Amino acid sequence: MQFVEIGGIQYEVLPWKQRVVQSIVNPWRNVLLPASFWRYVMRRSRSPLIAESFRRPGGWQSMRIVYENETPKGIQDRMAVRFNPISMASRNRRKLVISLLTELINSNVETERLDIVGVGAGPGLHVQEAICKSDIRRANVHAYLIDRDSDAFEYGRTCAAERGIQECVSYVQGDARDIRRVLPDVSPQIVKLVGLLEYLTDDQAVDLLRALHAIMAPGGQILTHGIVDRFHSAKFLQRTFGLYHIYRTASEVKTVLNAAGFRTDKECEEPMKVYPILIATRL
Template identity: 30%
Template sequence: MDALAVAREVYERLAALGTDPPRMRAWTGEEWGPADAAATVVLEHPGALRALLLPPSDLTAGEAYIYGDVDVEGDIFSVLAFARSLTHLKPTSPTAWSLLRLLRRLPAESRRRDAVRPTFHGILHSLRRDREAVRYHYDTGNDFFATFLGETMVYSCAYFLDPAEPLDVAQRRKLDVICRKLELRPGERFLDVGCGWGSLVLHAASRYGVEATGVTLSSEQAEYARLAAKRAGVDDRVTILERDYRELDGTFDAIASVGMVEHVGARQLPRYFRRLRSMLEPGGRLLNHGIVTRERGRRLRRRPTFISTYVFPDGELEPIEEVVDAAMGAGFELRDAESLRTSYALTLRRWVANLETNHDAAVAATDETTYRIWRAYMAASAILFEHAGISVFQLLLTDPARRWTFGRRWMLADDDT
């Protein structure tokens, strides 16, 4: 068989094994598969399918997409859902070996051969290396992030009460829920660890009258947050520091850490919580909002993935019980835990839709490869949240001596009836 016939045979076998396959278009323009499919996978050259599937891993597939061996037209979520439906296929099964032999008959051509994977230097989770890794991710450019985050410029899970409501409504609710859970009061000192573009410190200062400090390792975020505070008229109550949380001095009445714990690392979790505990006044409280995994025993088989290579270098997700255990070991009491897993899936779907709508602006702010990295990463993450492979929790942690507030109504959003 020639390359076109081999590629079609591989596609048809995979389509029969999975659920709701996408349509496929070969480099010749010939198309196969359901005419009403939600998406079309485009093979850009005769070796494209081999480049996508060998060696089998999410890193291989991701690189084939971002470097242009293949393209995805239409609903990228449906393509990823189809890929997930194939995970029942065991690599050592006769079916898998038969597919492998077919794929090896395709040209060993790959546009990712010239790719340079990001590399970082120094001891894992040292101050220097963490700065390098975090800036790689967050200094992609404010203009780029603005193409998909929306008006609030919040890069973390929103708080949806209705799947159909606007993203900005759900994001503003999330900011307010954090402030309510922390029971912020006028004049209190509030710290946001990993403050991003400053949305939470601005909300806390303007709505709750606190003296807010935000810290970030991203110079672009810090500059944006300072300007936003000035425009909002709260720059006298908002301080933005370009600093690692381990370098901070002073104490605070309340601390929020939103989307930061994922960068800490498993071995550093106890130190992370001890450091935050040491910065709290007696009776203080911490809201830790972070992604967790349902996987167990990963340290025995850790390997590079698409996201760990191109999106979150050195990032680590831990099971929720390990996060809670580290917090309790640092002297905190867990007062409340809330999962926002489905809200994060919705958030990611909105971000992908915004990014796709603003494709030209996103590429102008960065390049096509960066656009594809973020489109693939956010869509794949949405699928993981939807199928409970990962989750996200808000943990309200306090000094055990803090007075008890009965019920939960006080921490709910005003419109959460």
């Protein structure tokens, strides 16, 4: 694995040899060999990530495996977890999101009550780690972690207890498009929307963002991102696992945010240049 340090954080980058391998393999994965062949090969892998990708592509368990980056179980697992550009970029995104969330929390460190909402949050580990890294008093911050599925909540609560911040987080099952009903008394200063926008059409994204805009505190900030198919993985993921993303550049995410009443204040990207990340303010 190869790294570059930016702002004191070690990010992964793709070695040039792996770039060459990608350029050779991509035509075979994306076009030349049938999807049935790749599904046959992948289903015989010992890789937990590949198995989970067939069961629930893009789900929180897949992301947990990617983030934990444990010792690979064979060459396919190594390629899927260690040297897959999407996996590498996802770990980079996680580090950058936690760093940016920590900054947002610290900018509200004097706030008597700081409310954070995580949408499509799964176990909510980005928010948990940001709270732990921040300077805010634990009694002054609370995170509401919303997801339509509750299967990640027990794992999230266990992680929060291990960090000693179980009193700072609440898990809420519900649809964020109906967020005022789901959280009737919360007006968050910070909203985190990570790992969800890439599954929504523009109209769906604007509807969700407008719902969040309506309940946020004046001047509240939202952190979200796009996704760019820089390494030409999209077709293979679609053909083999049925994993479909809606790809948006930073400019395209900015357009969606503007349509929902937000002003983009900050744009950045992780070094793999797969995930542009934006912070926007509620107008």
